Amino acid sequence: MFNTFKGGMHIPDHKELTSGKPIKALDGDKVHIYPLQQHIGAPLEAKVQKGDYVRVGQVLADSDAFVSTPVHSSVSGTVTDIKPYLHPSGAKVTAVFVENDFTYEKYEGIKPYNIEDMTKEEMLSVVRNAGIVGMGGAGFPTHVKLSPPQEKEIKYLIINCAECEPYITADHRRMIEDPDSIVDGIGIVLKILGLDTAYVGIEKNKPDAIKVMNEKASIAGNIKVCPLKTKYPQGAEKQLIYAITKKQVPSGGLPADVGAIVMNVDTVSQISKTFRTGMPLIKRVVTVSGDAIENPSNFEVYTGVTFQYLIDNAGGFSKDVRKLVMGGPMMGIAQYSTEPPVVKTTSSILALSEEGGNYDDYSPCIRCGMCVEHCPMNLMPLYLSKFSVNNELEKAEEYNILDCIECGLCSYLCPGKQGPLHNIRIAKQKIIENRRKNK
Amino acid sequence: MEHKLLVSSSPHIHQNESIASIMLDVIIALIPASLMGVYYFGYKAAVVIITAIAASVLSEYAYQKITKKTTTVSDLSAIVTGLLLALNLPVTIPLWMVVIGSAFAIIIVKQLYGGLGKNFMNPALAARCFMVIAWGGAMSAFVEPFVGYGADAISQATPLGVLKGISEGTIPSVNDAFFGVKPGTIGETSGAMLLLGGLYLLYKRVISWHIPTIYILSFGVLTYFLGNNNTQLSQLNFTLLSICTGGLLLGAIFMATDYVTTPTTKRGQVVFAVGCGLLTFVIRRYGSYPEGASFAILLMNIATPLIDRYIKPKKFGYVKKK
Structure with a gap:
């Protein structure tokens, strides 16, 4: 007997693509991009200016707030720009651009x-x-x-x-x-x-x-x-x-x-x-995989390289890509560009040839109950989804919508491809907004 | 290479199962019982089956065309409804009744309530009950297996009626009752073939064991202790005959497991199944109809929203309100 919980289910994991591949350390890229928002919490303020020379491990941005952590340069070189840039979240976030001089000179005091x-x-x-x-x-x-x-x-x-x-x-x-x-x-x-x-x-x-x-x-x-x-x-x-x-x-x-x-x-x-x-967080391991990647790999990379850089190092795309995801296929974030940089939370980049998650053409809910049977929080996603569509927020709360951990299993299983989680997210957001307003 | 990237919220993968693939599995599971029906009752059974399927599909197509809705015939659910209805009919049924019954199932029971997923009663069952009430004689004109091949088949009472003592006739052996050599509707005569289909659905995980097993068990237990009004049969024989005759197996395996009209939680399904077993027993034992499965399942269909409202899974991290 192995430890586990009630609900959930095993889904095809495709880990064989990279599980046997040793982590390959990649050199830095010519330009590294460091968004100033790489954590949950207070926003950061840039501590460097355009034209500054920065070294490996030097703080680029920080904040006085307790719930925040600084961002460091992972390379040495000149700050060429500080401007909004595409973040993996899909938004544009102020980012520090550092031109890599490939000397990797360590910041003093490390x-x-x-x-x-x-x-x-x-x-x-x-x-x-x-x-x-x-x-x-x-x-x-x-x-x-x-x-x-x-x-x-x-x-x-x-x-x-x-x-x-x-x-x-x-x-x-x-x-x-x-x-x-x-x-x-x-x-x-x-x-x-x-x-x-x-x-x-x-x-x-x-x-x-x-x-x-x-x-x-x-x-x-x-x-x-x-x-x-x-x-x-x-x-x-x-x-x-x-x-x-x-x-x-x-x-x-x-x-x-x-x-x-x-x-x-x-x-x-x-x-x-x-x-x-003494070195701060400047590198991490990233799995680059998916059925549309030529040579799926595990890389150790300096933060701030673009997704494109990693994809190139993995041999590029092998076929038409319909979906590019940062993170896992169940909870990761879909990307519309290969240009965002690797941030502290980039565990993987996936290129998938299927466009799973297109909910335009869905069938009705036939109440098969699979979402209920497998929900790891013991919720009833089919009803939560329905309440969301009908804007019945009180009922959604009564059915414990705020307990949803957004694992995505209901949407994965739904034979009608209804995307219950998508609807649930909308209702959750509305409920949380209403609470904030009423405070 | 120009890549058109799609952006949507997670998850980004889905399992392959679709509504059509589930419906196809149900159709496959019904094939053994359908073939057995044709084998026992002749080509006329095949004609009834094809008529019901065609009428169901056409009704759905026509309704959706007239009301300018998206056509959903390709989800195969109308075929399942037609096939299930045909299996619930005697082979002697006039074809025009089959057509009206199928149209009733699709248009009145399913589409008027909003189409697949919104109907609160199983369309095939509701249509069957409508036909039993509308054309009682034609709906109980059963013939012995293999007699259907002949030109002038003589109507026979079903073993259920005989068991109940409301009609004259011979009681089949448990063996015959299970394998299908007995009068009855096209699909209900062969318990063995229905079970085979049920096992296929279990294997494909289209259904779980809960509803069929608990339904049959609860009905069996009640019948064993309270049901025997026939002095010539032992308790066990009577119970087994009661389970193998009539629409119980067809109902328990294929109708009471219909997703749309049954509770979504496992605990709710247990309540649903026990209710079906109890009502089937009560109707068969004390009601005026020999057959009770259809009405029992329909009544529990109606109770389903209530069951789903009151029997909810206990959420993870549940804290008692102080």
């Missing part, structure tokens, strides 16, 4: 930290100043996550290696190729939280990663590897916490309410690198 002598507060400020955010895709500032409210007792540190989204293998490869940084990073986070044990949840479709992590865990002694059933959305925060602790995060609550903190494996690995070398 040196390893001595963890033994540091207080919890000092360590948290290192995490913040290194610009570390949840690298699984959410982009929530890590130092905020590691500072839960005083009254919440944290008992579980859970490392999310489920990687339940199809296609993506970045975390998988990280576990196989660089387990030591993960183990080291876990040790650092445990010290910050004052805990003894971390739980590492890995889907059982990655037996090689489970084996490696088990070996490392038996040496380290502070890690418990928990194999998980291969099922989407096993890596969703609430579902993962339940699978490992059998505790349900209360509706509207946070993981801290059941004493849990969940971190992405790549984030933990970055924490190790930051403390051991």
Whole structure:
């Protein structure tokens, strides 16, 4: 028996395209583009000016707000421009352009930290100043996550290696190729939280990663590897916490309410690198895959390169692309251009030849109930969708629409291709807006 | 290469299943029982089946043309309705009745309520009940299997009527009843073929085991303990005969599992199935009709919105209100 949750289902994952491909380190591009919004939280202010010379690891933008983290240059060179530019979210966001001089001169003052002598507060400020955010895709500032409210007792540190989204293998490869940084990073986070044990949840479709992590865990002694059933959305925060602790995060609550903190494996690995070398978050692993990519690959890249640069390095497109996605195919963001830059939360770039998600030509709901049967939050998406279309927001709330985690399984399963999640999102947004207005 | 990129909200992939593929699976699952019907009752059965399907599809096409709606004939649901209705008819039925019944199913029961997905009763079942009420004689003019080949077939009572003691005739063995050598509608005579179709639907995950199993079980238990009014048969024999005769299997496997008119939650489906079993038993045991499955399922169809409203899954992270 493997740990899991109720609902969900296994969907074809296509991970075989890249799961056997070692992470290839890519050189930087000629120009790197750094949007000033790469996290959830307060906006940043540019700290450099056009014409400035910047070095690797230098802060480009920062903010005084607690819920924010700085953005750093991943290359050395001259700031050529600061202007709005296409962000993976689809909006235009102010971005700093740095022309790479390919010398990779390190910013002064970047040196390893001595963890033994540091207080919890000092360590948290290192995490913040290194610009570390949840690298699984959410982009929530890590130092905020590691500072839960005083009254919440944290008992579980859970490392999310489920990687339940199809296609993506970045975390998988990280576990196989660089387990030591993960183990080291876990040790650092445990010290910050004052805990003894971390739980590492890995889907059982990655037996090689489970084996490696088990070996490392038996040496380290502070890690418990928990194999998980291969099922989407096993890596969703609430579902993962339940699978490992059998505790349900209360509706509207946070993981801290059941004493849990969940971190992405790549984030933990970055924490190790930051403390051991002093270098902030300037690189990440990106899976470039999909049926329309010539040579699907896992890359380690400097942030700020364009998607086009990664696609070129993966051999370009092999056939007509109908959909380009940043992130997984279930929750990622569709792109209308190959020009946005890789940001801290870019876990993958997918080029798909099918245009799945075109809801113009849909059939009626035949109440097959598949969305109800598989909803990981035990909701009734068919009714939520209907209430949204009819603008019956009160009923939608009564049917717990705000509990939806937007995993997309209902839309994936719907034989009528109705896109219930699309409708649910619209209603959720309206409800949240109304609440804000009435405050 | 110029790429026209589509932007839409996630998810960006979908499973292949469509409404037409589900309907096709149901049609495939009904083929064994249909072939058996033709084998037992002759080419006339095939004529009834084809007439019902053609009338259903044409009704849908004509209605949607006249009301200027998008034609949805390609989703195959009208074919399923026509086929199911035909399997619910005796082979001796006049063809004009078949045409009117099919049109009733498609236009009155399905399209007037908004088309596929909006109808609150199973169209084929509602049409069958309409026909039973409108043309009681023609709808109960059953013949023995293989007799249909001959020119002048003599109407026979169904084993159900005989079991109930309201008509004269021979009671088949459980074996004959299960494999189909007995008078009845075109599709209901062979329990074995219906089960085969049901297994196919289970395998293709079009239906789950809940409704058919619980429906048949609840009906069986009630019949075993309260149903036997025939002194010549043992409790078990009577129960098995009751399950294998009449429209129970056809109803439990193909009608009570209709997505549109049944609850969407598993717990709701259990309530629905128990209700079907109970009502079928009550109608067969105490009502004036020998057959109860159709009316029982229709009544539970009507109760479905209520069941779905009150039996909801408990949401993840549910907190008791203080």
